[in-house]
Amino acid sequence: MTRAGEGRVPHVVIVGGGFVGIYAARALRRAPVHITLIDRKNHHLFQPMLYQVATAGLNPADITAPIRSIVRRQRNVEVVLGEVTAIDTAGRAVELADGTRLPYDYALIGTGARHSYFGHEGWEALAPGLKSLEDALEIRRRVLTAFERAEREPDPVRRHAHLTFVIVGGGPTGVEMAGAVAEIRSYALRRDFRHIDPRDATVLLLEGGPRILPAYPESLSAEAKRELRARGVDVRTETFVTDIQPGAVQAAGWTIPTNTVIWAAGNVASPLLQTLCTPLDRQGRAIVQRDCSIPGHPEVFVLGDAAAFEQEGAALPGICPVAIQMGQYAARAIRSDLASRPREPFRYWDKGQLAVIGRGQAVADIGRLHFGGFVAWLLWIFIHIFFLIGFRNRVIVLLEWAWAYATYQRGARLITEPWRPAAPPDPKAPCPDPSPLPPTGHVPHRS
Amino acid sequence: MTRAGEGRVPHVVIVGGGFVGIYAARALRRAPVHITLIDRKNHHLFQPMLYQVATAGLNPADITAPIRSIVRRQRNVEVVLGEVTAIDTAGRAVELADGTRLPYDYALIGTGARHSYFGHEGWEALAPGLKSLEDALEIRRRVLTAFERAEREPDPVRRHAHLTFVIVGGGPTGVEMAGAVAEIRSYALRRDFRHIDPRDATVLLLEGGPRILPAYPESLSAEAKRELRARGVDVRTETFVTDIQPGAVQAAGWTIPTNTVIWAAGNVASPLLQTLCTPLDRQGRAIVQRDCSIPGHPEVFVLGDAAAFEQEGAALPGICPVAIQMGQYAARAIRSDLASRPREPFRYWDKGQLAVIGRGQAVADIGRLHFGGFVAWLLWIFIHIFFLIGFRNRVIVLLEWAWAYATYQRGARLITEPWRPAAPPDPKAPCPDPSPLPPTGHVPHRS
Numbered sequence: 001m002t003r004a005g006e007g008r009v010p011h012v013v014i015v016g017g018g019f020v021g022i023y024a025a026r027a028l029r030r031a032p033v034h035i036t037l038i039d040r041k042n043h044h045l046f047q048p049m050l051y052q053v054a055t056a057g058l059n060p061a062d063i064t065a066p067i068r069s070i071v072r073r074q075r076n077v078e079v080v081l082g083e084v085t086a087i088d089t090a091g092r093a094v095e096l097a098d099g100t101r102l103p104y105d106y107a108l109i110g111t112g113a114r115h116s117y118f119g120h121e122g123w124e125a126l127a128p129g130l131k132s133l134e135d136a137l138e139i140r141r142r143v144l145t146a147f148e149r150a151e152r153e154p155d156p157v158r159r160h161a162h163l164t165f166v167i168v169g170g171g172p173t174g175v176e177m178a179g180a181v182a183e184i185r186s187y188a189l190r191r192d193f194r195h196i197d198p199r200d201a202t203v204l205l206l207e208g209g210p211r212i213l214p215a216y217p218e219s220l221s222a223e224a225k226r227e228l229r230a231r232g233v234d235v236r237t238e239t240f241v242t243d244i245q246p247g248a249v250q251a252a253g254w255t256i257p258t259n260t261v262i263w264a265a266g267n268v269a270s271p272l273l274q275t276l277c278t279p280l281d282r283q284g285r286a287i288v289q290r291d292c293s294i295p296g297h298p299e300v301f302v303l304g305d306a307a308a309f310e311q312e313g314a315a316l317p318g319i320c321p322v323a324i325q326m327g328q329y330a331a332r333a334i335r336s337d338l339a340s341r342p343r344e345p346f347r348y349w350d351k352g353q354l355a356v357i358g359r360g361q362a363v364a365d366i367g368r369l370h371f372g373g374f375v376a377w378l379l380w381i382f383i384h385i386f387f388l389i390g391f392r393n394r395v396i397v398l399l400e401w402a403w404a405y406a407t408y409q410r411g412a413r414l415i416t417e418p419w420r421p422a423a424p425p426d427p428k429a430p431c432p433d434p435s436p437l438p439p440t441g442h443v444p445h446r447s
Numbered sequence: 448m449t450r451a452g453e454g455r456v457p458h459v460v461i462v463g464g465g466f467v468g469i470y471a472a473r474a475l476r477r478a479p480v481h482i483t484l485i486d487r488k489n490h491h492l493f494q495p496m497l498y499q500v501a502t503a504g505l506n507p508a509d510i511t512a513p514i515r516s517i518v519r520r521q522r523n524v525e526v527v528l529g530e531v532t533a534i535d536t537a538g539r540a541v542e543l544a545d546g547t548r549l550p551y552d553y554a555l556i557g558t559g560a561r562h563s564y565f566g567h568e569g570w571e572a573l574a575p576g577l578k579s580l581e582d583a584l585e586i587r588r589r590v591l592t593a594f595e596r597a598e599r600e601p602d603p604v605r606r607h608a609h610l611t612f613v614i615v616g617g618g619p620t621g622v623e624m625a626g627a628v629a630e631i632r633s634y635a636l637r638r639d640f641r642h643i644d645p646r647d648a649t650v651l652l653l654e655g656g657p658r659i660l661p662a663y664p665e666s667l668s669a670e671a672k673r674e675l676r677a678r679g680v681d682v683r684t685e686t687f688v689t690d691i692q693p694g695a696v697q698a699a700g701w702t703i704p705t706n707t708v709i710w711a712a713g714n715v716a717s718p719l720l721q722t723l724c725t726p727l728d729r730q731g732r733a734i735v736q737r738d739c740s741i742p743g744h745p746e747v748f749v750l751g752d753a754a755a756f757e758q759e760g761a762a763l764p765g766i767c768p769v770a771i772q773m774g775q776y777a778a779r780a781i782r783s784d785l786a787s788r789p790r791e792p793f794r795y796w797d798k799g800q801l802a803v804i805g806r807g808q809a810v811a812d813i814g815r816l817h818f819g820g821f822v823a824w825l826l827w828i829f830i831h832i833f834f835l836i837g838f839r840n841r842v843i844v845l846l847e848w849a850w851a852y853a854t855y856q857r858g859a860r861l862i863t864e865p866w867r868p869a870a871p872p873d874p875k876a877p878c879p880d881p882s883p884l885p886p887t888g889h890v891p892h893r894s
Contacts, residue, residue, distance in 0.1 A: 041862065043861055060507075062506075064861055069639060069860070072638050078641045080598075081592075128866070133863055137863070137866065189515075191519050393858075396843065412506075412508040413516070415488065415489045416580055419581040421568075
């Protein structure tokens with residue numbers, strides 16, 4: 001597995017098969033380099049649509065593609081399924097959990113971010129965030145199970161706690177989750193229960209700042225809030241969560257009894273960056289230079305959500321277009337090096353941003369154009385399907401959406417659990433008489 | 448939750464939302480009864496296609512439908528998500544894990560079967576069987592992970608153990624699994640790896656008896672064996688497995704180094720039946736009477752894989768048409784009771800059986816017709832899609848298959864893991880100097 005210098009071509013190690021890794025590898029497809037692309041998972045995840053899996057609209061496989069398939073035809077890439085534990089910048093090697101050391105000439109770090117609980121790491125088990133497929137399936141399990149528990153709960157207070165869904169954080173993910181949970185409640189589950197009316201469920205979106213979607217123009221924040229309210233989401237701004245316990249959330253003096261909390265409030269970059277021995281910002285991101293490399297190590301690029309890159313006085317946001325452009329940029333910088341040309345500095349080209357609120361409703365902030373409604377929603381659908389990697393996924397996803405839109409149904413309403421060997425038989429009641437006499441009549445008595 | 452006698456209509460409790468439960472509930476839709484349908488899962492599973500999920504061909508949601516959705520329009524059904532721990536036939540009540548007791552006038556037990564390890568229950572963790580969605584996802588994870596491990600394994604002996612797949616049991620499930628694993632190896636993964644050729648993988652199908660598909664005519668067993676061999680499956684009959692350890696299987700004197708074993712060798716009915724206090728057969732199934740009820744309790748029906756019902760000198764097989772017909776029969780018997788008509792005895796109408804070997808290849812045993820090949824395969828596809836519950840699933844599954852057939856690809860090649868809160872940051876290497884000086888040049892040294 002040690003390939004530095006193999007055939008005399010530089011060895012590029014890419015850590016992370018997200019947008020950074022996939023787009024960097026693709027942009028190096030004709031470069032005279034050998035690439036090793038490492039990820040803990042076998043699949044690339046289309047994170048912008050992850051909330052659709054968490055809310056039972058799409059299947060896990062619809063928004064993923066095996067990394068090996070994506071780069072199959074690119075002969076200079078090798079894919080390694082493995083966990084990187086450290087990057088030894090002095091020794092120029094990436095270390096894996098199984099003890100392997102991969103020497104590199106260039107390292108591209110696109111390890112993304114996890115949610116941050118601002119020092120309350122114990123909250124995670126009570127309030128999962130939405131970064132991985134496993135997160136999404138766990139949230140889907142919790143949301144669907146909450147309705148099932150409510151259906152069987154005779155006590156009205158406890159029943160209402162099951163039917164209260166709290167989403168913490170009013171950024172795009174929080175808004176999308178709140179809108180989608182509100183729709184499950186109002187449409188998909190509406191006629192499925194006998195003792196509860198799912199429309200009675202409360203969906204609360206808590207935002208610490210003065211408005212939701214703070215990265216958008218104020219007019220769009222106001223429109224998003226109005227549209228969420230029209231869908232029955234209770235939006236509360238300036239409401240900081242101060243504690244999460246089993247069964248309740250404390251926020252701005254309120255105690256909210258709830259069993260389902262979803263965390264969309266903060267990010268922290270991958271802890272792997274701490275092994276780079278380079279300055280990090282408060283969110284744990286590596287403070288990179290104009291060429292996205294770290295100080296003293298022009299051969300080490302930190303990219304995407306893992307990078308703190310300032311442009312026009314503000315750090316670039318942790319969104320997918322930044323990751324794609326940074327991945328492509330790093331590939332360009334390496335090609336410049338190999339051609340002995342100077343590297344151009346990185347510059348993010350902002351094409352605008354879109355956030356979905358619900359069925360037929362989104363907000364768009366594109367240059368000077370700020371608009372909401374059905375057109376923004378269609379734009380969101382087409383852009384997202386266009387960027388979905390893998391043709392099969394695009395067709396299936398479009399079909400799933402058309403179906404969901406026409407019927408208000410959600411196709412992936414599935415509560416799954418971790419696999420374990422079946423428990424051994426454990427009968428509860430001892431048998432008084434193992435073989436009772438056969439019956440004489442057929443019509444049973446009725447109580 | 449205690450509804451016996453509610454509105455004076457009899458209370459029918461159905462345990463299990465499989466084919467028995469769904470078809471029984473549907474057949475009672477116009478009967479003057481109140482139905483409670485209980486399952487541990489929120490979804491009905493189309494088990495005949497489960498092997499497609501285990502081999503990455505279909506998504507979990509493609510072969511499932513929420514039980515609530517299936518019976519949504521049927522107002523006399525209430526669905527309960529819960530675990531039944533005992534059936535108190537003397538007290539006429541079903542007991543749930545949460546302590547609820549549900550009194551019944553009629554109980555329909557369709558709890559199916561699990562795999563049997565013939566007293567070696569410890570084998571299950573090493574050789575999972577294929578009954579639930581969780582089983583299928585675990586097998587998918589193991590099969591795909593085996594190729595990933597092989598790619599990274601420098602030692603040829605250990606690498607070959609990763610590339611050896613053993614399927615135990617030559618019934619329809621074993622044959623389908625063997626054919627599908629052989630196809631993954633030969634087509635879907637063929638060009639995805641750099642250090643291994645997935646086509647080098649060994650797929651072994653071990654059957655203890657003298658021929659595979661023992662329930663089929665001999666000519667079809669021979670054809671299935673020939674077709675599996677043509678696909679590179681090593682079929683070994685009269686090969687009983689005597690031990691399974693981590694890393695190896697012992698069978699008929701052979702020691703086979705392997706890390707992936709799939710169990711398709713035997714069934715045992717749900718342990719819940721032991722609480723019925725009625726005679727069971729060797730596979731743990733309740734020995735039922737001509738009307739599928741248990742002796743002494745005409746109000747308790749045991750149906751589908753849970754029932755031992757003899758017809759023409761042999762017990763009916765544990766297959767889906769038997770379960771459907773028994774579920775419908777029990778509903779008919781209840782309607783006869785309510786109309787004070789005598790119950791007709793149950794009689795299974797055998798419409799034939801089909802088993803898939805691989806892409807474009809199946810065997811069919813329909814009355815006097817025994818044939819194999821492409822026509823049998825098309826017949827299998829259309830029958831299975833016709834019986835898939837839920838229109839959406841049919842369209843999506845047909846599309847997935849058309850796509851897979853055209854491209855040889857498998858759309859659900861996804862290795863997922865159980866959710867757990869993320870581990871706290873644990874950097875490996877202490878930093879010698881937290882902020883090194885910025886670099887002067889841009890082109891890094893190369894080793």
